[in-house]
Amino acid sequence: MLPDADDLPDVLLDLAVGHEDINGLVALRGRLIEDPGARWLLDRCVDALVRDMGKPGSGPRIPALPEELGEFGRCFFVFVYVAALPRVRAYHRGRGIPDDISRRTLADLGRHLAVHRRAHGGRGLKAPGWLGLHFRGELYQLGRLQFERAVLGTRMGEAAAAAGHSAGPGDPCLDVHIADFRGPLTPEACDRSLALAREFFARHFPEERYETAVCHSWLLDPQLKRYLPAESNIVRFQERFHAARGYEEEPDDDGPIAFVFGDRGLPVAELPRRTSVERAVGDHLRAGGHWYGGHGWFPL
Numbered sequence: 001m002l003p004d005a006d007d008l009p010d011v012l013l014d015l016a017v018g019h020e021d022i023n024g025l026v027a028l029r030g031r032l033i034e035d036p037g038a039r040w041l042l043d044r045c046v047d048a049l050v051r052d053m054g055k056p057g058s059g060p061r062i063p064a065l066p067e068e069l070g071e072f073g074r075c076f077f078v079f080v081y082v083a084a085l086p087r088v089r090a091y092h093r094g095r096g097i098p099d100d101i102s103r104r105t106l107a108d109l110g111r112h113l114a115v116h117r118r119a120h121g122g123r124g125l126k127a128p129g130w131l132g133l134h135f136r137g138e139l140y141q142l143g144r145l146q147f148e149r150a151v152l153g154t155r156m157g158e159a160a161a162a163a164g165h166s167a168g169p170g171d172p173c174l175d176v177h178i179a180d181f182r183g184p185l186t187p188e189a190c191d192r193s194l195a196l197a198r199e200f201f202a203r204h205f206p207e208e209r210y211e212t213a214v215c216h217s218w219l220l221d222p223q224l225k226r227y228l229p230a231e232s233n234i235v236r237f238q239e240r241f242h243a244a245r246g247y248e249e250e251p252d253d254d255g256p257i258a259f260v261f262g263d264r265g266l267p268v269a270e271l272p273r274r275t276s277v278e279r280a281v282g283d284h285l286r287a288g289g290h291w292y293g294g295h296g297w298f299p300l
Helices: 008-014 019-033 036-050 067-094 099-106 108-120 128-132 154-162 187-204 222-226 233-238 254-261 276-286
Strands: 139-142 145-151 172-178 212-217 294-299
Touching: 008 019, 008 067, 019 036, 019 067, 019 108, 036 067, 067 099, 067 108, 067 128, 099 108, 099 139, 108 128, 139 187, 145 187, 154 294, 187 233, 222 233, 254 276
Parallel strands: 172 212
Antiparallel strands: 139 145, 145 172, 212 294
């Protein structure tokens, strides 16, 4: 299922893997091929990943491997996704999904390797399970935003229904995600993504009626409005959503630190203050505050 050592670099480059990672991953491929236990695990993981391809919410739980495996463990799931690549590309073709959308969606593999390198200075995937959504046909990159095929949960669905929306718990929805390394989150870019999403899902998943967009993110924490101007991209993004209440109120300080500064392990006292968002995140934490995940919806 894996490309041979000569073909692997081209496959990785098509997935936006950085040039500095290519030689190391080719070397790790050789180690994987020579290890019967690793090959067995690779086969089992790929089989689980592609089973029920395209069915939202049915994918396997993909945990990070033990730290003592070092770089081999941190990169193992790169090879799982490369091995599954022909299956997801075939699924995309079967749905009539344009090749450019397929490529840009699956190129998130390279982006996540870049996120790991920025934070830790080496190769690896910090949260390998997240990419299962891409390689199972559940999530698509459409312009600036990513859209995941999902269903409305109880709290979000009840909030939408209580507001008079036509959808409720258990109905299909699009879960909106904001990827790093994709430029500013401008209103114009978001408008374009939403227009692409409305057309894309109606055309390629006509049996699924998506009337609702949802988002679960620290970017929807209303405290950000205390620090950012009303015309900022983040505040204007927040204003698209109706807030959904009733979620647990556990602090999520690591999320903003990781997203804004690249490394969730940075000491709060040393967080830079170069931009308005950096000042907002760092100053709030230094003042003893906490950040929380926000939850919202709006009708499509």
